[in-house]
Structure formats: C-alpha cells, structure tokens
Amino acid sequence: MTARQRAARWGRRLAALTWKEVLQLSRDLPLLLFLLYSFSLSVLVSGAGITMQLHNAELFVHDADHSRSSRELIHRFQPPYFTLKGEIADARQGLRELDEGRAMMLLDIPPRFHEALMGGEGTAVQVLVDTTNAPQGLSAAGYTVRIAGAFGTDMGLASVGLSGTKATVPVVESAHRVWFNPNQDETWYQSISHVLRMITLFGVLLPASALVREKERGTVEQLLVSPVTPFQIMWSKVLAMSAVILIVTGLAVYGVLRPVFHVPMKGSALLYFLLTALHTFTTAGLGLVAATLARNQAQVGMMALFFVGPMLLLSGITAPFESMPRWVQTIMTLSPLRYYIDITYGVMLKGAGMDVLWKSVGAMVLLGGGLFAFGMWRFRRQFE
Amino acid sequence: MNVRVIKAVAFKEWKETTRDRLFLLLAFLLPVLWLVVFGYGLNLDVEEIPFAVVDRDHSALSRDYLYRFMQSRYFSFRGYAEDERALDRLLTETKIRAAIVVPQRFEEQLAAGQPVTVQTLLDGTFPLHTDIAKGYVIAINQVFTEERLIDFLRQTRGLTEEQASRLVRPLKVEVRYLYNEEVRSTWSMVPALVMFTLMLASPLLTALGVVREKETGSIYNIYSSTVSRAEFLAGKLLPYIAISIVNICVLWVLAVGLFHVPFKGSFVFFFLASVVFILCTTGIGLLISLLVQTQMAALIITMVVAMIPTILFSGLLVPVSSLTRGAKVQAHLYPAMYYTTIVRGSFLKGVGAGVLWIDLLALVVFATAMGGITYHLFTKRPKT
Numbered sequence: 001m002t003a004r005q006r007a008a009r010w011g012r013r014l015a016a017l018t019w020k021e022v023l024q025l026s027r028d029l030p031l032l033l034f035l036l037y038s039f040s041l042s043v044l045v046s047g048a049g050i051t052m053q054l055h056n057a058e059l060f061v062h063d064a065d066h067s068r069s070s071r072e073l074i075h076r077f078q079p080p081y082f083t084l085k086g087e088i089a090d091a092r093q094g095l096r097e098l099d100e101g102r103a104m105m106l107l108d109i110p111p112r113f114h115e116a117l118m119g120g121e122g123t124a125v126q127v128l129v130d131t132t133n134a135p136q137g138l139s140a141a142g143y144t145v146r147i148a149g150a151f152g153t154d155m156g157l158a159s160v161g162l163s164g165t166k167a168t169v170p171v172v173e174s175a176h177r178v179w180f181n182p183n184q185d186e187t188w189y190q191s192i193s194h195v196l197r198m199i200t201l202f203g204v205l206l207p208a209s210a211l212v213r214e215k216e217r218g219t220v221e222q223l224l225v226s227p228v229t230p231f232q233i234m235w236s237k238v239l240a241m242s243a244v245i246l247i248v249t250g251l252a253v254y255g256v257l258r259p260v261f262h263v264p265m266k267g268s269a270l271l272y273f274l275l276t277a278l279h280t281f282t283t284a285g286l287g288l289v290a291a292t293l294a295r296n297q298a299q300v301g302m303m304a305l306f307f308v309g310p311m312l313l314l315s316g317i318t319a320p321f322e323s324m325p326r327w328v329q330t331i332m333t334l335s336p337l338r339y340y341i342d343i344t345y346g347v348m349l350k351g352a353g354m355d356v357l358w359k360s361v362g363a364m365v366l367l368g369g370g371l372f373a374f375g376m377w378r379f380r381r382q383f384e
Numbered sequence: 385m386n387v388r389v390i391k392a393v394a395f396k397e398w399k400e401t402t403r404d405r406l407f408l409l410l411a412f413l414l415p416v417l418w419l420v421v422f423g424y425g426l427n428l429d430v431e432e433i434p435f436a437v438v439d440r441d442h443s444a445l446s447r448d449y450l451y452r453f454m455q456s457r458y459f460s461f462r463g464y465a466e467d468e469r470a471l472d473r474l475l476t477e478t479k480i481r482a483a484i485v486v487p488q489r490f491e492e493q494l495a496a497g498q499p500v501t502v503q504t505l506l507d508g509t510f511p512l513h514t515d516i517a518k519g520y521v522i523a524i525n526q527v528f529t530e531e532r533l534i535d536f537l538r539q540t541r542g543l544t545e546e547q548a549s550r551l552v553r554p555l556k557v558e559v560r561y562l563y564n565e566e567v568r569s570t571w572s573m574v575p576a577l578v579m580f581t582l583m584l585a586s587p588l589l590t591a592l593g594v595v596r597e598k599e600t601g602s603i604y605n606i607y608s609s610t611v612s613r614a615e616f617l618a619g620k621l622l623p624y625i626a627i628s629i630v631n632i633c634v635l636w637v638l639a640v641g642l643f644h645v646p647f648k649g650s651f652v653f654f655f656l657a658s659v660v661f662i663l664c665t666t667g668i669g670l671l672i673s674l675l676v677q678t679q680m681a682a683l684i685i686t687m688v689v690a691m692i693p694t695i696l697f698s699g700l701l702v703p704v705s706s707l708t709r710g711a712k713v714q715a716h717l718y719p720a721m722y723y724t725t726i727v728r729g730s731f732l733k734g735v736g737a738g739v740l741w742i743d744l745l746a747l748v749v750f751a752t753a754m755g756g757i758t759y760h761l762f763t764k765r766p767k768t
Contacts, residue, residue: 136702171532309691313426
C-alpha cells in the first residue's frame, strides 16, 4: 500500500468518525433546538435589552428653596442618564424610597439656595446615592458633580456679567471623537459579546461532553480496539463540533448581528471565520483536557464550570481588562477568549487584518497546540 | 408520601454522590474558589485607561495640563505620538483606548482669555468604558478650567484668590454614598456572587443526577418499583439541597469573614430566603432533566440557562432598571433577580422581611410552580 493510499484511508476514517458525531448531535433534538435558540433569539434579546451606560437612574428631588436657580439646576438632570421621578416633601421619605429600591439618587437642595448663590457666599447641595451597585452609583455621582459644577460656574460668571459659553473667558472645552463605534451604539457591543460568550461555552462543552460520553458508556474501548488512532478519535469530535459552531456563528452574524443591529464587518469576513475556527479548536482543547481528567458527565460539567465562569467574567468582555489586578491578567493569558475578544472586535469594528492581529493569533495557536498536546498525552496514557 | 421511602431514595442518591470523590470535592470547592477569585479579581471600576498624547503646543501650560492625566489613577500614559495618523494606528492595535490632542497656541489663547478646544479620541468598542472615560476627561477639564478662570478673574477684576474661587465654585456637592459607604466594588460584588455561585452549581447537580438514571436505564428500576413520583423527586433532590445549604453557610462565612462585607440584616430571614432560592434553582435543573434525554444536552442546556441570564439579567452587573422592556420581562421571570435584591438588601441595606417580603413571595411562587410543573411532567409510564 502506497503512502497516498494510506493517507486516503486515514482521512476516510476520520471523516467517518466525524460524520458519526454530527449524526449523533443531530438526533438530540432538545439540544439542537437550544443551540439554535442560543445563537439567534437569545442574541437578539440580550443585544437589544441591555444598556450598561448610566440609563434612567431614578432621581428624587427635595427642593427646599423653590426658586429660579433650584428649578434651573433640577432641569439640568436629563434623560437618558436620569429620570426625574418627582419631588418629595421631606428628606426622610427620600431615604425610604432609596431603602425600598424605588430610587437610585436623592438630590437635596437647601433653603436660601438662590440667595446664597447670587450673593456670592456659596452654598452646597446634598446628594444621596445608592451604591449597592458600585460602578453605577459612582457614575451617577460623577454626572451629578459635573452637572452641579458647570451650573455653579455658569451662575457665578453670570453674576459678574460674564458667560461661561462665550469667547470672552479662558475655558477648556472638550471635543470628543469616538472611533469604531461613533454613536456609542451599545447594541453592537452587547450582541457581539453575547455571541462571544455562546461560542466559548459551546466550544468547551460540546467536545468535552462528547468525549466523556464515550468514556462513561465504555464505547471508547470499542473505538480503541478498532483500527483508528486516539488522535482520530479526538479530532473527529473537535472537527464535528467546530463545524457545528461555525455554522451557528454564521447564523448569528448574518441572521442577527448584520441585519438587525447593523454591526459592521469592516475587516475580512473570511479572516473572521478562520479565526473563529481557531478559537473553537482552542476551546475544544480545553474541553478535551477536562474530559481526560473526568470520568463522567457530572465531573466534566463541574470542571468546565470551574474555568468557564472565570473565563467569561475576567477575559475582558464584562469588565475592562486593563483595570484587572496583575495576577488576573497573568492567569488570563491562558484564556483563549482573551485573544478572541481582540480578534472579533478588531476585525468587525476596527477593520484589523493579520498585520495587527498576529500577536493574538500566535498566542492562540500556541495555547491551542499546548492544550491538544497535553490532552492527547493524557488520553493515550489512560488506556495503556 | 412515605418518609421511609424518601429516605431510602435520598440515601441511595447520597451514596452515589459521595462515592464520586472528584465530583464531591468540586461541589464544595467550586463555590469557595469562585467567590475568592471573583471577589479579589473582578474589578468593575474603569481604571488605568491606556492613552497617548499629541502635544502641538509644547508649552509649560500644556505640560501642566497633560500632567493631570498622567498622574491620575484613571489613566495610564503610554507615550507621545507624532500626529493623528500614529494615534489611528495605536487605537486600531488596541495599544491605547484614548488619545488627547492639545492644539497649537493652547497657552497663548488661554492667557489671552479665550476658550480653547482640546480634542479627545476614544475607542468606542466598549461603550460603557468609553462613556466613563469621557466623564474622566470632562472632570479633569472642568477642574483645569476653574483654575484658569480663577487666575483670569484675579487679573482682570482685581479680586483676591478667595473671592475669585468663590465666584467660580459657588456650589459644592456633598455626596453621600449609601449602603456601601466607601464604594467598594467587593462590597457590592461579593453578595451578588453568593447568588451567582448558588445559581450555577445546584441546577447542574440536580439535572445530571436525574438524566444519568435516564441515560443508563437505571430509572426503570424506579418505574417498576412502588416508589411514587413525589417520593422519587423529593428523595432525589434532598442530597443536592443539603449540599447547597452547606454552601450557603460557607459562602456567608467567607463574605463576612474574609471580605468583611457588613451583614446588616437578619440571618434567619436570609437563610430562609436562600433555601427557597435553592428550591427554585434545583427546580430549574429538575425541569431541564425531564425535558431532555441525554446527559450532554442536560449539561449544556443547564449551563447556558443558569449562566447567561444570571450574568445579564440578575442585577449582578447591570441594574434591572436600565434594561429595556423585553429584557426586563425576562429578568422578572427568572428567580435570580429577586434573590439578588434579597442578598444585597440583607448584607448592605439591613432591610428585612418588611421590605423584601415581595421578593421572597416571588421566589416561593416560582418554587411552587417549578414543583407543580415537574410533578406533572415526570411520569412513571414513559412513551417510547
């Protein structure tokens, strides 16, 4: 038998095993339906449904002055950041509203507010902020300080006949240009990050579970005595599951992201899908390592939870990667999602190509290769 | 319902669980490790935003201005750039997230009492972080402007420093942060993480416990025995509820002992609500296990159903009030949101049954509904 024939036979066997995985998955109707849901409807809901920027923070006002100035100040708290829920008669009632979660902020304007402001003696307003959710509370307080500061300066300058907005005073004005997402459309970010989460979850779980299933039932022993190598057994699962994930990712991108949210694809779509394939291979590597350590589905599930949870929350989609503690950044160099985030946002929104992304891609190749080698070694050793 | 039968089923399930050493270890270790990793590692504050500068003025004042960004803990200086083209490249490569362009004649114009515009370029891929970064820039500009104005008024109007400063800053804002007085991320995160860990582990344990019997066929022993449906379900759930109850106590001790999160509410109420919440989450696991046939489907569906809505719609990261209507409906259909309110209320706000009874009621309704639905779905005479 020539080398070419042998290679062809090897390929045929791999293809047959891969096809078996696809068939097996396609017969699991609940799982299939759920897979489709996760990459379509679920993307739609979370893409459209979440705004993390300060949005409609409920504000109550206690105005003890009822003057032109106090009304002017209250008027500056505007949607979309704040919703004015109304005025209250005494501050204690405001506290109750905060306690019961009906308000996020209470603005307390003292008596003689207008007089003190105009007379140049200075005054203070009090703000109570609910910080059970720390970032949102800080954000609301930040806006308030800015609004009140600008208001105070305007009033002070006006009282000596100057205007803060005219060309007669030395002020530094901020002009912002936001790149890659000029309108700060949060649906782009939310929908993309949802797809990232789903790809990662399924990318780890599908191959891990498929391999453990064979171990748990003992069918893997049958496979091992048949004329296929452990490499083929592992790769068939990875190929089948990656192909399935690529298809549903295509569905998410061309069925939801592009038509519904108008997420751009500035870079090459081909590059995006190639690198998505690389990502699913790498996460599959993680799954396979877990699968070689576990003996049954419950174990593999707990193990996957153990590292998928931190991956999803610490890789930089939910919280900024730059402000994570150093040790988290170090550990997360092992998370393929960390690189895949840069790749996805880079290709889709920034139009980045391989000249920009080569570092992330290289890191992912190394990581994936290492995981596969380790998984392979464990897998072989188990049955010797 | 025969207590002896329930005991027997529960005992068998307990034996099976405890014999799987790795699984048992993970069931207790996972919540602890997660709380420690996320409690110390998950930093939601936006800090150390990498930025670069184009300084077209090269004056003492422009350096003074830029120095304020460099020494701020919110920004991390990554160097000067030649022109905007270089900034473009740095932004695309994600080397920086923000850039500041100081115009020519910055010092001259300010000294002459004219306004200047400083341009900021921001990476918009993460709109929330962009928005926060914008806020930092505006705040720094505001302080700088106020100082320029004070100088200006002293020179042109002959005011003393104090008079000028009172004119420019007539209004102070006293911010009081409620419930989390030092606005620590850990304080707001750790109680929510107690919810997160309980939400994820217990449905997984339950779902796999039931589907395992279905897949291996050992459930036929139950079908043909005298064990009734209710007895089987109760016995099956008991060990997992027991594990979760131990975890509640461990998590509580960690939150209070290790992270020093104040616990202001009533422990009895908190414990009771937690147990009801556990009933809800194990109920979710049970429901999934009755709808699917394979452990693979059970594992994956439970992980996604437990993880994604919990990250997005529970109030863990985004307050429910800033969700859009569709997402809000989903949040209200899911027990995690109510329990987050209870946990944060019990830890940080010190409110008890008087305020939180409605959330507890929602959990009770959810648990009862789950119980009813699963009881009706589970049948000892399956159609095959």
